Amino acid sequence: MADIDVELVDVVKRFGAVTAVDGVSLQVKRGEFFALLGPSGCGKTTILRMIAGLETPTAGAVLLRGAHIEGIPPHRRDVNTVFQSYALFPHMSVFDNVAFGLRMKKTAEGEVRRRVEEALDLIQMSGYEGRRPRELSGGQQQRVALARALVNRPAVLLLDEPLGALDLKLRRQMQRELKDIQRRVGITFLFVTHDQEEAMSISDRIAVVQGGRVEQVGPPSEVYERPATRFVADFIGLSNRFEGRVVGRGDGRIVVEAGGVRVSAVSGTVRECACILVRPERVRVGTEAPAGVDHVFSGAVRDATYVGAGTFYAVDVGGMDVLCFTAGNGAVRHAEGERVFVGWSAQDGHVIEEQ
Amino acid sequence: MERKRDPWKAAVTAGPAAVWLTVFFLAPLGVIVIYSFCERGTYGGVSFRMTFENYARLLDPVYLQVGFRSFRLAAENTLLCLLLGYPLAYFIASQRPGVRHVLLVLVIIPFWTDFLMRMYAWMFILRAEGVLNALLTGLGITDHPTELLFTEGAVTVGLAYGYLPYMVLPLYASIEKLDRSLVEAARDLGANAFRTFQEVILPATWPGVLAGCVLVFVPSLGAFVTPDLLGGARTPMIGNLIKTQFLTARDWPFGAAMSLAVMVCVAGMLALNRLAERRET
Numbered sequence: 001m002a003d004i005d006v007e008l009v010d011v012v013k014r015f016g017a018v019t020a021v022d023g024v025s026l027q028v029k030r031g032e033f034f035a036l037l038g039p040s041g042c043g044k045t046t047i048l049r050m051i052a053g054l055e056t057p058t059a060g061a062v063l064l065r066g067a068h069i070e071g072i073p074p075h076r077r078d079v080n081t082v083f084q085s086y087a088l089f090p091h092m093s094v095f096d097n098v099a100f101g102l103r104m105k106k107t108a109e110g111e112v113r114r115r116v117e118e119a120l121d122l123i124q125m126s127g128y129e130g131r132r133p134r135e136l137s138g139g140q141q142q143r144v145a146l147a148r149a150l151v152n153r154p155a156v157l158l159l160d161e162p163l164g165a166l167d168l169k170l171r172r173q174m175q176r177e178l179k180d181i182q183r184r185v186g187i188t189f190l191f192v193t194h195d196q197e198e199a200m201s202i203s204d205r206i207a208v209v210q211g212g213r214v215e216q217v218g219p220p221s222e223v224y225e226r227p228a229t230r231f232v233a234d235f236i237g238l239s240n241r242f243e244g245r246v247v248g249r250g251d252g253r254i255v256v257e258a259g260g261v262r263v264s265a266v267s268g269t270v271r272e273c274a275c276i277l278v279r280p281e282r283v284r285v286g287t288e289a290p291a292g293v294d295h296v297f298s299g300a301v302r303d304a305t306y307v308g309a310g311t312f313y314a315v316d317v318g319g320m321d322v323l324c325f326t327a328g329n330g331a332v333r334h335a336e337g338e339r340v341f342v343g344w345s346a347q348d349g350h351v352i353e354e355q
Numbered sequence: 356m357e358r359k360r361d362p363w364k365a366a367v368t369a370g371p372a373a374v375w376l377t378v379f380f381l382a383p384l385g386v387i388v389i390y391s392f393c394e395r396g397t398y399g400g401v402s403f404r405m406t407f408e409n410y411a412r413l414l415d416p417v418y419l420q421v422g423f424r425s426f427r428l429a430a431e432n433t434l435l436c437l438l439l440g441y442p443l444a445y446f447i448a449s450q451r452p453g454v455r456h457v458l459l460v461l462v463i464i465p466f467w468t469d470f471l472m473r474m475y476a477w478m479f480i481l482r483a484e485g486v487l488n489a490l491l492t493g494l495g496i497t498d499h500p501t502e503l504l505f506t507e508g509a510v511t512v513g514l515a516y517g518y519l520p521y522m523v524l525p526l527y528a529s530i531e532k533l534d535r536s537l538v539e540a541a542r543d544l545g546a547n548a549f550r551t552f553q554e555v556i557l558p559a560t561w562p563g564v565l566a567g568c569v570l571v572f573v574p575s576l577g578a579f580v581t582p583d584l585l586g587g588a589r590t591p592m593i594g595n596l597i598k599t600q601f602l603t604a605r606d607w608p609f610g611a612a613m614s615l616a617v618m619v620c621v622a623g624m625l626a627l628n629r630l631a632e633r634r635e636t
Contacts, residue, residue, distance in 0.1 A: 089555055
């Protein structure tokens with residue numbers, strides 16, 4: 001297990017009567033961009049703070065590169081944090097902020113200068129050495145906070161909603177930059193966010209956290225395409241869910257009856273009830289019945305929402321909304337009230353294995 | 356949006372205090388300035404003849420010595436209050452809001468009793484037959500009562516007791532505003548508790564330290580009740596000297612010159628302080 005940088009084993013954290021983290025086990029590999037994704041209050045920041053040493057776990061083990069670090073104070077852990085509020089020292093220049101960690105380690109001043117300049121160059125902030133944090137924009141402060149942590153070359157960099165305070169456009173740009181910087185420095189990034197799009201677009205793997213527990217860990221495509229629980233399916237992206245009794249089985253498939261329709265999906269597990277998930281972009285929609293699919297239903301368009309990259313349709317099928325997405329073409333093709341056909345194949349469905 | 360100047364608004368908000376300060380502060384101050392350049396009347400009072408004699412007399416070693424002692428005692432007291440007050444203010448600021456308020460009330464509770472009464476209480480504690488001596492001999496730490504009252508130590512104790520709240524309150528205000536994530540960031544970046552205090556907490560709370568020091572230093576310098584009651588005749592401070600000139604020696608012009616000299620010194624120190632601060636930022 002030499003290539004595991006962070007490992008949590010059954011970690012529990014209670015604040016008085018409140019259990020913030022409830023038995024979390026995780027492994028973050030070396031050089032990985034790992035996201036902890038979940039709604040606010042789910043315990044993801046507490047997990048991060050326990051790795052940083054800013055909180056002490058009530059129970060369980062925290063390991064950094066194989067060594068137990070539960071009792072080690074934050075200033076002697078080989079991890080650094082980018083705080084949500086940046087927490088730049090207001091009375092120090094950009095240079096002194098970035099140099100802080102190196103100076104605490106009594107690095108020679110020549111080496112400090114070289115590495116600070118290198119770090120400022122990495123985040124494209126050369127020339128700002130003498131500025132005070134309050135003289136910088138939010139995006140610039142964010143970069144300095146990143147440089148201040150990265151310059152120490154920690155084993156793991158912890159990022160607590162680092163882009164949360166930025167506006168959407170800057171946020172997207174910083175996401176790309178963060179990913180690029182991570183590739184270049186090769187340091188393990190452990191990233192906390194509540195923004196599923198952000199987690200999907202920059203991480204190698206995502207842990208979806210809910211109620212102090214990890215619901216699922218996997219690469220973005222797996223978490224999206226094959227969510228392990230209803231919560232994960234709901235939290236990440238939009239979906240159609242068909243939940244009900246299993247009325248047929250065979251050929252490696254199951255048939256579920258839900259809301260008056262019968263839907264099939266690929267599943268080897270034998271069960272009484274099941275939940276089948278179909279993502280909107282898997283559903284084909286047209287004025288004629290689509291060919292070569294397992295399921296075709298007809299209904300009236302109840303709502304059409306144009307989102308630029310395509311259009312979302314909510315089609316009323318026997319009192320139940322089926323959500324579909326068609327990409328491109330620049331315009332809404334089906335008006336509200338229009339009768340259309342929707343269809344998909346059994347392979348497009350995913351059976352949520354949660355009981 | 357352009358802000359309209361409304362003379363009535365200014366008159367209503369700042370007017371009353373301005374009138375009050377003019378009548379009861381600026382006017383008497385002007386009188387003091389004039390007196391300080393006058394001669395003493397034959398039977399006390401003031402004789403309006405211009406002279407610099409009063410200021411020249413200030414350079415007499417007897418008065419300079421009292422002046423130095425006052426500055427030293429005030430500086431010592433300020434340092435003592437800072438050393439006692441900072442940890443206390445930090446402790447209060449790190450409590451839950453409810454507990455914080457109770458502790459703050461405890462800090463200002465002494466103000467509910469008259470200052471003079473509290474100084475008499477200290478006399479009762481410190482004198483040879485007093486509570487402290489009884490305790491010390493009772494515990495066998497000393498075998499006979501020690502003279503505690505009417506010493507410089509007694510003045511220091513009294514001043515520190517009297518002015519500690521003036522240090523704690525501004526310190527609390529600035530420590531309470533301290534962004535805790537800055538402390539966490541320093542720890543995260545490898546600073547131990549001492550370095551975190553030195554590099555981050557102290558600089559961030561510096562305005563509170565300065566405010567507290569000014570609030571303690573200035574009144575300590577002019578103190579006269581505490582050195583009178585706890586220091587006796589042996590350790591007079593400038594305040595006692597000024598009071599004597601006005602009330603006993605009836606040399607009002609000299610007393611006025613002495614008061615102004617102290618004021619100028621304090622104002623000069625504050626100005627230097629401001630200058631140093633401005634250079635830093």
